[in-house]
Amino acid sequence: MTALVLSAARRPVDLMILLDWRGRLSAAFLLAMILAGLAAPLIAPYSPTDQDLVNMLMPATVDHPLGTDDLGRDVLSRLIYGTGASLYASFLAVAVATVIGVPIGLAAGFFGGWLDDIISRVIDALLSFPGIVLAIGVTGALGIGLTNAMVAVGIVFSPMVARLARARTLIVRSELYIDAARCFGSSSYHVLRRHVLPNILQPLLVQMTLLLAAALLAEASLSFLGLGVQAPAPSWGAMLARGYTYMEIAPEQMYPPGFAILLTALAFNVLGESLRVVLDPALKAR
Numbered sequence: 001m002t003a004l005v006l007s008a009a010r011r012p013v014d015l016m017i018l019l020d021w022r023g024r025l026s027a028a029f030l031l032a033m034i035l036a037g038l039a040a041p042l043i044a045p046y047s048p049t050d051q052d053l054v055n056m057l058m059p060a061t062v063d064h065p066l067g068t069d070d071l072g073r074d075v076l077s078r079l080i081y082g083t084g085a086s087l088y089a090s091f092l093a094v095a096v097a098t099v100i101g102v103p104i105g106l107a108a109g110f111f112g113g114w115l116d117d118i119i120s121r122v123i124d125a126l127l128s129f130p131g132i133v134l135a136i137g138v139t140g141a142l143g144i145g146l147t148n149a150m151v152a153v154g155i156v157f158s159p160m161v162a163r164l165a166r167a168r169t170l171i172v173r174s175e176l177y178i179d180a181a182r183c184f185g186s187s188s189y190h191v192l193r194r195h196v197l198p199n200i201l202q203p204l205l206v207q208m209t210l211l212l213a214a215a216l217l218a219e220a221s222l223s224f225l226g227l228g229v230q231a232p233a234p235s236w237g238a239m240l241a242r243g244y245t246y247m248e249i250a251p252e253q254m255y256p257p258g259f260a261i262l263l264t265a266l267a268f269n270v271l272g273e274s275l276r277v278v279l280d281p282a283l284k285a286r
Helices: 002-010 012-018 021-038 075-111 113-127 131-142 146-172 176-183 188-224 236-245 251-279 281-285
Strands: none
Touching: 021 075, 021 251, 075 113, 075 146, 075 188, 075 236, 075 251, 113 146, 131 146, 131 188, 146 188, 176 188, 188 236, 188 251, 236 251
16 A cells, blocks of 8 residues: 555656545646636636726626726636736745755754754744744845745745654654665765655645645735735735725625635645545555
């Protein structure tokens, strides 16, 4: 069973087969969102920036299935275009967190000693700050904009990735095959790359999936505050912020981006839970 799970972790198609129906449904939904974001210019009925000041804050009609916003722009088109921006932001933040956190966690767990002590104390200090407050501070230092905002979120997430990588490395480094590799004269870099990293990828994969949901919410929060996507470019968080301004007279403006954020974050979380069960044979047996 363990061999099957390890093999599936290397082949996404086999991994999909092992997922339960909730995981498959979540993966299919997320794939549809990614494709919609990539194909936005082909499937969106209007440009996301086209204004029609005569038809502002309109309810749903045949021409505008989700209505129009305060500038007469088609909400459905902006929602489709915003899919690409929001998902790009999520994947960018997780990529930054992985690139920073995994090497730091590997070094701390594998070499130990004073290096582990220093890294652990820094991680503890960073994790003691509220994440969104730290992200706002880093965004202020880097500059306002979607890419800078999500790099800031990735930096904030990196201590969580580093802590998990360190914990798993501490377990793996005590295995006999690590000692055998050292006895054969393998360098620390070789042992880390060939023996340690492949054996800690499974929990990291689950963690990344869950962080994608957190990054999506972080992007929405920062865009809501005006630190992420800048007008007139659409994103779900920016649409939610504009809808909030007119909540009393047109509350339906908040429903499309709100439900998009809710369902996508839920899909990431359900997929992460399904992956956790698949990649942990003990949990699957239970």
